[in-house]
Amino acid sequence: VSETTSRAAVLREFHEPLTLERYPVPDPEPGGMVARVAYGGICGTDVHLQEGRLPIPRPVVFGHEAVGVVDALGEGLDTDAAGAALAVGDLVAWASNIPCGRCRACVVRGQRTLCPNRRIYGINQRADAWPHLSGGWAERIVLRPGSTVVRVPDGVSAEDAISLGCAGPTAVHGMEHLAGHDLGDVVVQGAGPVGIAAALFARLRGAERVVLVGGPRSRVAVCRDHDLADATVDLDEVPDVSDRLTAVRALTDPDGADTVIECTGVPSAVAEAFELVRPGGAVLVLGQYTDRGDTPINPHVITRKQLRVHGSWAFAERHYAGYVRALPALLRRVPLGQLVTSFALEDVNDALAQVRAGAVIKAALAPAGVTPARPAP
Ligand SMILES: [Zn+2]
Numbered sequence: 001v002s003e004t005t006s007r008a009a010v011l012r013e014f015h016e017p018l019t020l021e022r023y024p025v026p027d028p029e030p031g032g033m034v035a036r037v038a039y040g041g042i043c044g045t046d047v048h049l050q051e052g053r054l055p056i057p058r059p060v061v062f063g064h065e066a067v068g069v070v071d072a073l074g075e076g077l078d079t080d081a082a083g084a085a086l087a088v089g090d091l092v093a094w095a096s097n098i099p100c101g102r103c104r105a106c107v108v109r110g111q112r113t114l115c116p117n118r119r120i121y122g123i124n125q126r127a128d129a130w131p132h133l134s135g136g137w138a139e140r141i142v143l144r145p146g147s148t149v150v151r152v153p154d155g156v157s158a159e160d161a162i163s164l165g166c167a168g169p170t171a172v173h174g175m176e177h178l179a180g181h182d183l184g185d186v187v188v189q190g191a192g193p194v195g196i197a198a199a200l201f202a203r204l205r206g207a208e209r210v211v212l213v214g215g216p217r218s219r220v221a222v223c224r225d226h227d228l229a230d231a232t233v234d235l236d237e238v239p240d241v242s243d244r245l246t247a248v249r250a251l252t253d254p255d256g257a258d259t260v261i262e263c264t265g266v267p268s269a270v271a272e273a274f275e276l277v278r279p280g281g282a283v284l285v286l287g288q289y290t291d292r293g294d295t296p297i298n299p300h301v302i303t304r305k306q307l308r309v310h311g312s313w314a315f316a317e318r319h320y321a322g323y324v325r326a327l328p329a330l331l332r333r334v335p336l337g338q339l340v341t342s343f344a345l346e347d348v349n350d351a352l353a354q355v356r357a358g359a360v361i362k363a364a365l366a367p368a369g370v371t372p373a374r375p376a377p
Pocket residue numbers: 043044045046064065165166167
């Protein structure tokens with residue numbers, strides 16, 4: 001690996017494979033840093049971005065979730081977002097987005113996830129503009145001033161820290177919408193990283209029982225093996241919706257679940273959530289991150305059951321910091337690093353295909369060889 005250039009996986013056009021390109025590594029700006037990427041996580045959203053489902057600029061270095069090691073610190077940056085001292089060589093994780101801090105959403109409404117000017121690593125920073133290395137699927141990433149950088153707690157490995165990817169802070173934000181709501185029996189729809197993160201944080205928040213509904217079979221088996229839920233319902237085994245309602249209701253309070261957290265990204269799952277929740281319960285729609293079209297919903301059920309329905313978009317600084325702070329507690333429940341399948345940077349398109357197929361729980365590229373790669377299954 002050259003000290004002055006870095007390879008990066010770049011999307012040049014929608015529907016095209018990513019290509020490996022090389023960019024110069026600049027010195028960090030004051031208040032910024034350069035990090036050596038240990039892992040750049042691959043998320044379902046990356047698959048959707050490659051398919052052109054969100055309007056993003058091109059070319060772009062992918063990788064909106066990553067962890068790495070401090071390579072160079074810019075002038076004036078000597079602590080992380082939580083105030084802990086930072087030094088070259090520290091293992092750190094960083095939030096993908098930087099809200100502008102000046103718009104009505106940021107300042108007047110205090111809703112930083114809804115800032116229309118957010119800069120997002122790996123998604124909306126052009127690779128053909130300085131500093132080029134603005135995504136985590138690269139040997140080096142240039143973190144700009146204003147980034148939320150958090151030192152990874154002692155005892156937490158890079159693999160542990162990448163295991164939930166952006167789903168971790170997304171779930172932390174989602175749970176914030178349920179503040180003041182007694183979680184009780186929780187149904188989590190979805191067995192991907194968002195579903196796993198939601199199940200874990202629901203347990204940390206004191207859920208009585210977690211029932212996870214999802215697929216494919218291999219993912220549900222991993223959830224069962226790691227005891228991520230008290231009960232699971234496999235979509236492959238119960239593909240019919242009304243059979244599934246019966247099966248899930250048998251595992252919750254007979255009136256229905258106190259809380260349903262949708263983490264599938266499949267539009268029809270929202271209608272199913274309204275059926276699974278009890279009267280007076282809460283539904284959190286967390287998984288519909290990209291627009292996959294309309295779905296029939298009977299709104300009568302929202303009124304009749306007096307439902308609370310929440311949407312939650314991405315995450316802001318405090319959610320990211322909260323996620324990293326929670327990692328030791330999550331690790332006491334689940335060996336997070338075991339959820340990760342790592343790939344070399346040059347195998348990026350193979351890794352994307354595995355994520356598209358749902359063949360892995362969490363795929364992560366190991367670009368700088370900081371952590372020895374484990375072979376894919
Ligand atoms: Zn993501």
